[in-house]
Amino acid sequence: MTETIDRDKLRDIYTRTMRVARADEKFRSLLMTGKLAVIYYTVRGQELVSAAAMAALEQDDYLVTTYRGQHDQIAKGVPLNPLFAEIAGKVGGTCRGKGGSMHITHPDSGVMVTTGVVGSGLPIANGLALASQNRGDGKVTIVCFGDGATNIGAFHEAMNMAQLWKLPVIFLCQNNRYGEHTAFADHTKVDSIVTRAKAYGMEGVKVDGNDAILMYNTTKAAVDRARAGEGPTLIEAMCYRMMGHFFGADFSYMPKEHLAEMAAEDPLPRLRQLMLDHQFSEAELDAIVADLDVQMDAAAEFAANSPLPGPEEIRKDVFEEEIAA
């Protein structure tokens, strides 16, 4: 299959991918140098899958994602300064430091929920999509989750309800081959998540999530279907989690030959080669990354300089009205 793509869109995908990649690199460097001490779920290896998917959406479309969702959030457009500050637990963060990396919310970018409870975002995505359907506002909701999430009951309840009501929602399973420490074959008996779409009468597509053009076009087709009122799509995007469950965790349970296979499939060099094949110059690509690195440094500095939230924050946002001390 010959896939084509607009040149500006390809540049857009590259920029989104590298923004994710450079941010992830920056976080890992801050952690390793002791400048940051937080639990961090690296997205190394999954940068492209969400960059290409989010490039097919509008800013005001809704996103629901999980604790390992930084690539989704950045690709969707969450600004770097408050994102860095939130992960550092600072008051300048998206959520005033009350959410952290596992609970990023940023409605201006359409990021409505980031949940630390695996699989629980799918029913919520249905509700966002239901609101769009009733309003007729044309918005699409995308919900991202890993292969591990497809074995919780909420996945199945949500798939059935979404198809029943033809909701404008896209279920984007980023199959990174591990649910925490458990390999895909050890937690799921079917060969592929996408076969489960059939069980609910739903459109399902399995793609190489590291193929930028295919990933973009597949998502775009699902977005078009949803906007046209034709209902939900399950996309199973194959990708790799190249490190452990959280940054710094032991991942000796991942077989060495599998890791070598992962390295060979690394989406970053592959995307760069794709760009060169499309006549982008080395200089142009380097300039994009250099500009991003300036933004990363600025975001890290913003986070470092942002104050810690005061104890009075505990009484705020429990209810609409502040609670008594």
Place this chain on the structure above:
Amino acid sequence: MSAQITVTQAINRAIDEAMAEDEGVILLGEDVAAKQGGGVFKISAGLTEKYGENRVRATPISEQAIVGACVGAALAGFRPIAEIMLMNFVTVAMDQIVNHAAKLRFMSGGQTHVPLVLRTTTGVGVGFGGQHSDMLEAWFAHVPGLKVVTPSNAADAQGLMRAAIACNDPVIFIENILCYGLKSDDPGPGHIVPLGKAAVTREGSDCSIITYGRTVLDALEIAERLAGEGISVEVIDLRTIAPYDEATVTASVEKTGRALVLHEAVKQYGTGAEIASRLNEKLFGKLKAPVTRIGGAFSAVPMANALEQAWIPNKDAIADAVRTAMNWKG
């Protein structure tokens, strides 16, 4: 005699009024639409005909998906009402209620909020047995971010439901099956009872009974019985269990010097423990007797009527508890 309204009619009217005023008010639940009969307890009867199946959606038996969809719709600016047919089934949806509905305002630093009402019903005394009868209000009252409401009469049911739908925080709204047929004077359209305000249902000077839901009826009956013995009982109907009207409760007990907290849920770790403890903190030294609690037996709710009646807080025991407080010698 003025017009009367039942609890069922009152809740239906409140939802109807809210749906007429705001297109964002939608109703999701098992069997709630006209095609399925307008709900097992007919709370949503007639609403599909007025507002259509997009706004009154009968769902699959999928409690996580029902509450989750309501959370999502609420995040998008809607005011959804989730019907969880029986309170025991909230167990299936706890993640959506406790981890999401309750916490998203806080975890987002106030950027989003979840104005949903979770309606549910329960009650001991209809022979539904262990998995259809539990009063689980204490579970939700224990969760920061949730408001918990239960009416004891039709006028309050209407007014509290309007306030719950208007509330910008998630509200757990508990209806007692045995109360559905109770009649009150019709409060008329537009009636609102603010959340967090208790009612002094009967004034008295010797002992306060603090209660809510169906057991308000028991408390009133006991108050009447004890009046014949010269004991003056004040009955407080909390209406909102969390956050509860501490000012009204404290003022009442300060006046009477004696308090009994009564509820249908089991006594252990229940709402009564919280209220008794707070009264102790506020009024230690002023109390004429220890604050006591009466709740359901510490077992699953039995089916057999004889056992079920033994499970429910016993009216004679309530009266005895008040007499004991009156005769307390320290």
